[in-house]
Amino acid sequence: MRPIDFLRIDLPLTLLRVLPWRAPTGLVRIGAPGPASPVLLTGNFRLTVERVRRALQGLDVWLLVANSRGVNVWCAATGGLLTDHDVISVLKTSGIETRVNHRRVILPQLAATGIVGPNVRARTGWTVVWGPVDAASIPAYVTGVSDGRDAGRTVSFRWPQRLEMAVAWAFPISLLALLAWPFWPAGVLPLAGLVWGFALALFLAFPLYRPWLRTTRRHRGFVFFDWGERGLPLLLWLLFVAGLSAGAAVTGTFTWTLVLRWGFASIVVLLLLGLDLAGSTPVFKSGLHADRLLRIVLDEQRCKGAGFCEQVCPTGVFTVDHQRHLAMLPHAERCVQCGACIVQCPFDALYFQAPGGDIVAPATVRRFKLNLLGQRVVPRGPDRAAP
Numbered sequence: 534m535r536p537i538d539f540l541r542i543d544l545p546l547t548l549l550r551v552l553p554w555r556a557p558t559g560l561v562r563i564g565a566p567g568p569a570s571p572v573l574l575t576g577n578f579r580l581t582v583e584r585v586r587r588a589l590q591g592l593d594v595w596l597l598v599a600n601s602r603g604v605n606v607w608c609a610a611t612g613g614l615l616t617d618h619d620v621i622s623v624l625k626t627s628g629i630e631t632r633v634n635h636r637r638v639i640l641p642q643l644a645a646t647g648i649v650g651p652n653v654r655a656r657t658g659w660t661v662v663w664g665p666v667d668a669a670s671i672p673a674y675v676t677g678v679s680d681g682r683d684a685g686r687t688v689s690f691r692w693p694q695r696l697e698m699a700v701a702w703a704f705p706i707s708l709l710a711l712l713a714w715p716f717w718p719a720g721v722l723p724l725a726g727l728v729w730g731f732a733l734a735l736f737l738a739f740p741l742y743r744p745w746l747r748t749t750r751r752h753r754g755f756v757f758f759d760w761g762e763r764g765l766p767l768l769l770w771l772l773f774v775a776g777l778s779a780g781a782a783v784t785g786t787f788t789w790t791l792v793l794r795w796g797f798a799s800i801v802v803l804l805l806l807g808l809d810l811a812g813s814t815p816v817f818k819s820g821l822h823a824d825r826l827l828r829i830v831l832d833e834q835r836c837k838g839a840g841f842c843e844q845v846c847p848t849g850v851f852t853v854d855h856q857r858h859l860a861m862l863p864h865a866e867r868c869v870q871c872g873a874c875i876v877q878c879p880f881d882a883l884y885f886q887a888p889g890g891d892i893v894a895p896a897t898v899r900r901f902k903l904n905l906l907g908q909r910v911v912p913r914g915p916d917r918a919a920p
Contacts, residue, residue: 546580550701553603554579560627561586564593568634571675573664574620575641576601576609581668588668592675595632599623607815607847610647611871613902613912617652624657639664639675642686645845645873647902663845688815688847695736698813703732706805713798720798727795728802731769735806739814746811766807770800816848817869824870824903827885827893829862835882836860842874842883850874872898 546554556579563586574597575585582598589596599619601609609615624630624638636659640648643666650661665674665685674685707725714721742765774796781787812819819825829850838858843851848867851874853860860882875883875898885893901909 542583543580546583547697547700548704550580550697551705555603556582556598558598558600558623560623560629560632561596561598563589563596564591566593566595566632568632570594570633571639572597572629572633572635572637573639573671573675574599574623576604576606576615576644578603578605578609581605584668585671588671589675592672594675595629597623597627597629597638606641607643607646607871610644611903613647613904613910615644616647616912617649617656620648620653620661621656624653624659636660637662642666642845643688643847643873645877646871647876649876649899651879666847686844686847687849690739690814690816692737694815695739696733699729699732699736702736702806702813703729706732706802717794720794724798724802727799728806731773731799731802731806734769735766735810736813743816746817765810766803770796770803773799815869816867822870822903824885826888827870829865829868829870829874830884830886831860831862832882832884833859835880837880837882839879841877841879845873845877847871847873875899 556577558577561582570593572595573585573589575581577598577600585596599615600622601615601619604612604614606615620638620640630636636657638653638659639662642663645663648661653659653661664671666688667685670685707728710721710724710728713724717724745765774792777795778787778792781791809819809821811817811825812821836859838853838855838860840853840855840860842860843853848864848869850862850864850868851860852863870885872885875885875895878895881895884895885898887893897909900911902912904910
């Protein structure tokens with residue numbers, strides 16, 4: 534990546550990642566594609582579009598940009614902002630049908646939570662194929678070097694991604710520190726530094742405390758004294774206050790005003806950063822969503838071993854016994870309740886079950902999508918109420 538691209542595109546889009554940044558929808562020509570060239574599709578979150586374009590440099594492909602309302606593919610598909618209708622719309626209106634001699638479109642695997650391939654085929658004649666999770670894995674998949682069954686099928690949270698999330702959280706919260714200017718002008722810059730320090734510490738140290746994160750506890754809402762997801766910011770706050778007090782005592786600057794002021798400021802910052810720590814990662818369900826309590830269940834009588842679940846699961850929950858034609862869940866504890874396997878199973882062999890035994894049927898998962906509050910709602914737009 535050229536430094537100018539980083540400063541012009543990646544940096545501002547990362548600093549304000551919490552906002553929807555829309556790229557133009559439609560057809561993008563990459564290289565010199567012809568009638569037989571691959572057709573790929575992504576959402577119109579601008580940062581994603583730019584990264585996909587970079588990853589495809591040197592290849593001859595057609596890229597369709599569907600309307601995901603400026604939201605990244607996984608969140609948009611899960612939340613009903615990227616649906617069958619949006620894929621069908623861009624296939625029909627972009628002119629791609631007159632440019633290629635095939636009807637095969639490669640979608641991001643993470644869109645499988647909201648796109649039903651057979652619905653797209655029935656309306657357009659196009660076959661949906663699920664590509665890899667990361668843009669960096671697309672060239673190997675398109676050129677046949679990889680079939681997508683390797684690590685390109687599972688999400689990860691490597692240090693560059695953790696650093697990006699730290700920046701995405703720290704920047705808007707540090708802007709809020711400016712509100713303290715009329716009351717505490719000397720503390721604004723140190724407070725912003727505190728925000729960045731805590732954000733970097735929380736996300737870069739993720740592998741160290743990952744075993745403590747438990748989003749399947751049966752409590753609901755905010756539980757402050759929970760030594761899991763909510764307790765980690767509290768622990769960091771206690772360490773900070775203890776260190777601040779010790780340092781001030783050693784330097785002879787200790788006052789209760791100092792400790793109370795910075796203790797209050799730091800706990801507010803950490804509560805904001807830790808509000809949904811698990812939900813800021815791709816490997817845990819949001820701790821604020823009741824869906825975190827659900828477990829995935831396989832109906833062996835219905836299962837035919839087609840393997841769609843294994844293909845679209847972003848955390849590697851499934852394997853398929855092709856001799857017995859049966860899916861298995863050797864890593865059920867990895868499930869993030871995204872519902873992709875349920876949406877894509879043509880036999881309705883998978884469903885969610887709540888702790889009390891209630892069933893969330895496949896038709897419900899396909900029809901109702903999760904909003905930011907974790908509530909299942911019907912997506913807006915044409916044909917979006919169809920099961």
